[in-house]
Amino acid sequence: MDDSEICLSFLVRQAWLNMRSAVDDALAPHGLSVAQYATLLVLDEQPGASIADVARVVASTRQSANELLAGMERAGLVERRPHSRDRRTQELNLTALGRQRLKAAKPSVHAREGELEAALDARERAAARTWLAHMARAGHLP
């Protein structure tokens, strides 16, 4: 295939774009964007996290996370209240609605992703995962 000439980065980009739109489609019926879904995932695993925490986990910036969370608060998905000990930060927590939406959306996302890689065998899937995990982390050590 002619993809051998093309840069490896662009192959990763195409894969990401394609998966993103697939997940977006799966998320649309639940009224969530991909970024919002990611934020819900983070806050479900780390309740009480700060805006900066969320930004770090999703590899974004404090500002982007701030704007995103403002919208999510307006939608009643999350709740921000002052931190008990650190007066700079805010504690972020899922609301009941946020938890419910996440619980409802998660199977759809997993199903859509599984559907995409259904044609590949377990060995390739596992190898891809280790490859991706490495590429996501490589270059941060020096």
Added chain:
Amino acid sequence: MDDSEICLSFLVRQAWLNMRSAVDDALAPHGLSVAQYATLLVLDEQPGASIADVARVVASTRQSANELLAGMERAGLVERRPHSRDRRTQELNLTALGRQRLKAAKPSVHAREGELEAALDARERAAARTWLAHMARAGHLP
């Protein structure tokens, strides 16, 4: 394994973000952005392509490609002239400068990418490539 809990898409996103910044660093000395480099690659392989062609290959839109190409024309990297047969479209071609920049930058990009996945063996790299190629194409059938 905490990777099983996290969404697969986000792993791909992180890998793409990481590779993108690495390639960006490799490209900076040559005065090129990632998008410009991609466009140079496309026009080197398909001389005389139109704006819409470029947009299709890099999975972007005509408008984005148009803006990008306007800047590259200003920088003297590409040249746009009216198509000989179709009066709607423009023929895009690399200038001598564009070809020279591409030739100079390509080894840097390949070196940086190879450096990133240096710790992985050939089997994993090959499996990742087929996985990525599949994920970049899956879901276009319906």
Added chain:
DNA sequence: GATAGATTGACAGGTTCCTGACGAGTATTT
């Protein structure tokens, strides 16, 4: 304790990319 350094959330401004629409030109159908 006091002071320097780092961190948090917010504001302004800019970049990049996208959606939607338009006129001009081409391809396809009747």
Added chain:
DNA sequence: AAATACTCGTCAGGAACCTGTCAATCTATC
């Protein structure tokens, strides 16, 4: 030949994200 349906490049406007900066606050060192 005429009408319809595409496709082309481009303009207007907006969404998403980033950098740079700021005061307020916490942490660490002297």
